Amino acid sequence: NPKIATLIASLNETISANPLVLALSVDMPSGLDIAGSPSPLAFRANTTITMGAPKLGLFHDLAKDYVGELICADLGLCEGLYTSGVSSDFLLEMSDMRLPSRIIQNVNKGDFGHAFVACGDMSGAARLCALSALNMGAGRVSIVAKKKLKDLEPEIMLKRNFSGASAVAIGMGLGGELYDIDEILALPCVVDADMFYHPSVLSFCAKAGAVLTPHPKEFASLLAFAGFGEFSVKEVVLNRFALARAFSQKFPATLVLKGANTIIANASKLYINCLGSAKLAKGGSGDVLSGMILALLAQGYDPLLASITATLAQAKIAANYSGSAFSYTPKDMIKGIKCL
Known part of the structure; x- marks a missing residue:
């Protein structure tokens, strides 16, 4: 309808010129499909x-810039009248975050796990992951590297294998470096980045103790390896809910599909974190998230709770950051872990 299109265009111009104006949508913003x-x-x-x-x-990524703050009106009727009774989709809130606790005092570093990070061609990614795990409560953190690393932080140990690990992270900055994954598959693990371009990632898909953290391009590669077919990044973004659910129906691993709104998929159920912001759109943010999940796995969290808690913590840290949105860095995120 040309008349409505002209009206919407005019309204959007007004909203853009005056951010303080109330731009209210009822049910769904006009122009968004179901x-x-x-x-x-x-x-x-x-x-x-x-x-x-x-x-x-x-909660679709493409809807985020059109929805704004979401309020649900019950119309005086109970929610059960609108839902199927047993929901397979859950909206996460900050109250779902379960941060590590150190109430018991008679403990030592061994009680909080030993987190290992596999280092590849780009060691900076492994270091961010390791520092994140250290700040998120892991009792000890080691980097496994096939070459000597210069200026390694004194709190982080350098190892040649994964012996003694409580949990392992692999993929971040991996590049062309290869590891024997059999040792890693025996442990809780986080899989990220370059691993999604290697066929051996299917071994992790079949593991209930694994957390996979792809962004849309990496997920497209993973879907191809997993037999779902070839998808472009655009197709993944458009169909992220259906593809995430289909993946979780086929594989026991927990999927953390990153995006403007993060989807955590486990056993056909979707858990949606819509609390993230554009501050997180910076190289290295995913490495820090992997480190947070890794630390929680090392401390005995199950993969689903580790994923929920880490993604909510990442969103909370970004919300707490008082600097300009474009200046936020992975190191700011690591500092923010200390203030959760």
């Missing part, structure tokens, strides 16, 4: 009041 995919022209609300129960499409 899956959350926007038309070429869609209303950019800063507040959306949805009816009955939140729609999954409101």
Whole structure:
């Protein structure tokens, strides 16, 4: 309808010129389809009041810049009238975060696990992961490297194999470096980055104790290896809910599909973290997230709770950051772990 299109375009111009104006959408912003995919022209609300129960499409990455703050109106009726009774989709809140606790005092470093990080061609990624794990509560942290590392932080040990590990992270900055993964498969593990371009990643997919943390391009490669077919990055983004669920139906590993809204998929269920921000769009953020998950696995968390807690903690740290959004770095994130 040309009349409505002209109206929406005019409203969007007003909203853009005055960020303080209330731009209110009812149920779903005009121009978004039920899956959350926007038309070429869609209303950019800063507040959306949805009816009955939140729609999954409101949490699509492509909808994030159109939905704004989400409020659910119950219309005086119980939520059960709007849902199927047994939901397979869950919206995460900060109250779902379960940070490590050190209430018991008669403990030693061995009680909090030994986190290992496999180092590859780009050692900086492994170091970020290791420092993150150290700050997230792992009792000890080691980097496994096939070459000597210069200026390694004194708190981090250098190892030649994975003997003694409680949990392992592999993939970040791996490049062309290869490891015998049989030793890693016996342990809880985090798989990231370059591992998604190697066929051996399928061994981790079949492991219930593994957490896979791809971004959309890496997930496209993973889907090809896993027999789902060839997908472009755009197709992954458009179909992220369906693809994440299908992957979790086929494989026991926990999937953390990164994006504007992170999807955690486990046993056909989706857990959606919509609390992240553009501050996190910086190289190295994923390495720090992997380190946080690694530390929790080393401390005995199950993969799902480790993934939920780490992604929420990452969002909380970014929200706490008082500097400009574009200046946020992975090192700021690691510092922020200390203040959770």
